[in-house]
Amino acid sequence: MDNQLWYRLDHAAKMYSSIVSSRATTLFRVSATLTSQIDATHLQSALEATLRRFPFYKVQLKQGVFWYYLEATSQIPLVEEENYYPCMSLGIKRSGSFLFRVLYYNKRISVELSHSLTDGTGGLKFLQEMIIQYLHLKESIAVNNPEPDQKQLQSEIENSFLKYYEKEIPILKSRIGKSFKLPIALDKKGRYYITTGIIDVTELKQKAHYYETTVTILLTAIYIESLLKIQDDVARRHYPIVINVPVDMRSFFKSETMRNFFVSISPSIDSRLGNYEFTEIIDELKIEFRRLLSPKRLKQSIKRSVIGEKSFWLRIVPSPLKDIITPSIYSLFGESQYTSGLSNMGVVQMPSEIEQFIERFECYPPPSIGNKVKAFMISYQKHLYFSFGNLSKDRMLEREFFRNIRKKGIDVAIETNDEEN
Known part of the structure; x- marks a missing residue:
C-alpha cells in the first residue's frame, strides 16, 4: 500500500490548478452505460475498492507558498445521483473537496476528473476498475x-x-498565431451542452480505407x-x-502513470491559400501527423511542458500570484490559439466476461472559454461515440459536422442534452 502523505503536481497539473474557474472547470468526463439500473450502494462500495487500488486518487488539492500540491486524506468521497449539466464546477480548491466525483443516473456511471489530477487515459483506467468492482458486487463477476x-504503485x-x-x-x-474562431457567444454560467453522434465502427473503417487513411485522420x-x-x-x-489534438504519450514512451502524461499537437489548414478538396485535407493531415507524432518531436513537446517550471523567475513567484498571471499566459499560448479541440480516447477494452453488462462508453471534453466547442471520441465494441x-447555445459546428458525416455515406444517430435542439 502506498503511504505517501503528499505529492508534487505534474507539469500539466500545475498549470490547470492555476487556471481553474467556474467557466474553465478543467473537468472532463468518462462514463459507461450498463445494461441495468445502477445500485448506488454497490457503486459506493466499488468506488472505495477502486480507491484502495489507486490510492493516489484519494487526495485533495492544497496551496503551498510557491506551488499547489496534493495531500493524501482519510476522507471518503460519496457517489452522487446526477441532476445537472456535466463537467460543471467541482470547487477543487475548497477544503475537503476531491479532484473527481462519481455520478450515476439510471444505467450510467460517470466519473468527472480535474486535469489537476489526471488525463483521459488515467481517468478511463479509474472508471474501468470501478466498473469491474461494481459488477463483481452486482453480478458476482470474479475479479x-x-x-x-x-x-507498481510507484x-x-x-x-x-x-x-x-x-x-x-x-x-x-509554441506560438501559432491567429486562427479562425467560431462567432458564438457564451451561454449562462453552469450550462454545458453535449451532442453525441453514434457511428458504426465498421462503416468508419471502410470509409477510412477508401481514403487510404486512419479513422482518426x-x-x-x-x-x-x-x-x-x-x-x-x-x-x-x-x-x-488550427485544431488542438491531445496525444497520449504512453503510446510512444513506456509509462504506467495515472497522472497527466499528454502533450498537444496542432494540425492546421490555412484557408488563405485557397479552397481545399476533402482529399487535400486528408493528404495535409497525413503529413502533419507523421511529422508531429515522432518520439523526437514529442520530446520537444515534453521539454516545452517542463521548461517553464524550471525558470528561476517562475519558481520564486508566490502561488497566489501565479493564480493571477497563469490564466493570461494560458490564454496567450494555450487554447486561444486554436479554432477547436479534438481528442481520440481510443478503443476501450474490457474483460470478456463483463462485456455483456456494458452497453457503451462516452467521454466529454473539459469546458473552455478559449474553445467554446470541443469534441472527444471513444470506441467500444461496434460503435464510436463522438461527443x-x-x-454556447449555437450548434453550427455540430450540425455541419454530422451533415458532412452523412454526406460521405456514413450513418449517424444523434443524441443531445439540449432540449431546444
Missing part, C-alpha cells in the same frame, strides 16, 4: 486483478514528464472541412483552421 506491489504515481525530459533538446516553439479531416465551410459562410477575413461539448 482477477492481482494486488499491486509497491513497485510506477502509477510517476511524473513521466520529468522521466523523459532531456535538457539538451531544443524547445519546440478521417474524422479530423471532416472536422476541419466543417470549420472551413462555416468560415466561408460567416467570416469576411480568412484565418487558418461535442459546447458552452
Whole structure:
C-alpha cells in the first residue's frame, strides 16, 4: 500500500490548478452505460475498492507558498445521483473537496476528473476498475486483478514528464498565431451542452480505407472541412483552421502513470491559400501527423511542458500570484490559439466476461472559454461515440459536422442534452 502523505503536481497539473474557474472547470468526463439500473450502494462500495487500488486518487488539492500540491486524506468521497449539466464546477480548491466525483443516473456511471489530477487515459483506467468492482458486487463477476506491489504503485504515481525530459533538446516553439474562431457567444454560467453522434465502427473503417487513411485522420479531416465551410459562410477575413489534438504519450514512451502524461499537437489548414478538396485535407493531415507524432518531436513537446517550471523567475513567484498571471499566459499560448479541440480516447477494452453488462462508453471534453466547442471520441465494441461539448447555445459546428458525416455515406444517430435542439 502506498503511504505517501503528499505529492508534487505534474507539469500539466500545475498549470490547470492555476487556471481553474467556474467557466474553465478543467473537468472532463468518462462514463459507461450498463445494461441495468445502477445500485448506488454497490457503486459506493466499488468506488472505495477502486480507491484502495489507486490510492493516489484519494487526495485533495492544497496551496503551498510557491506551488499547489496534493495531500493524501482519510476522507471518503460519496457517489452522487446526477441532476445537472456535466463537467460543471467541482470547487477543487475548497477544503475537503476531491479532484473527481462519481455520478450515476439510471444505467450510467460517470466519473468527472480535474486535469489537476489526471488525463483521459488515467481517468478511463479509474472508471474501468470501478466498473469491474461494481459488477463483481452486482453480478458476482470474479475479479482477477492481482494486488499491486509497491513497485507498481510507484510506477502509477510517476511524473513521466520529468522521466523523459532531456535538457539538451531544443524547445519546440509554441506560438501559432491567429486562427479562425467560431462567432458564438457564451451561454449562462453552469450550462454545458453535449451532442453525441453514434457511428458504426465498421462503416468508419471502410470509409477510412477508401481514403487510404486512419479513422482518426478521417474524422479530423471532416472536422476541419466543417470549420472551413462555416468560415466561408460567416467570416469576411480568412484565418487558418488550427485544431488542438491531445496525444497520449504512453503510446510512444513506456509509462504506467495515472497522472497527466499528454502533450498537444496542432494540425492546421490555412484557408488563405485557397479552397481545399476533402482529399487535400486528408493528404495535409497525413503529413502533419507523421511529422508531429515522432518520439523526437514529442520530446520537444515534453521539454516545452517542463521548461517553464524550471525558470528561476517562475519558481520564486508566490502561488497566489501565479493564480493571477497563469490564466493570461494560458490564454496567450494555450487554447486561444486554436479554432477547436479534438481528442481520440481510443478503443476501450474490457474483460470478456463483463462485456455483456456494458452497453457503451462516452467521454466529454473539459469546458473552455478559449474553445467554446470541443469534441472527444471513444470506441467500444461496434460503435464510436463522438461527443461535442459546447458552452454556447449555437450548434453550427455540430450540425455541419454530422451533415458532412452523412454526406460521405456514413450513418449517424444523434443524441443531445439540449432540449431546444
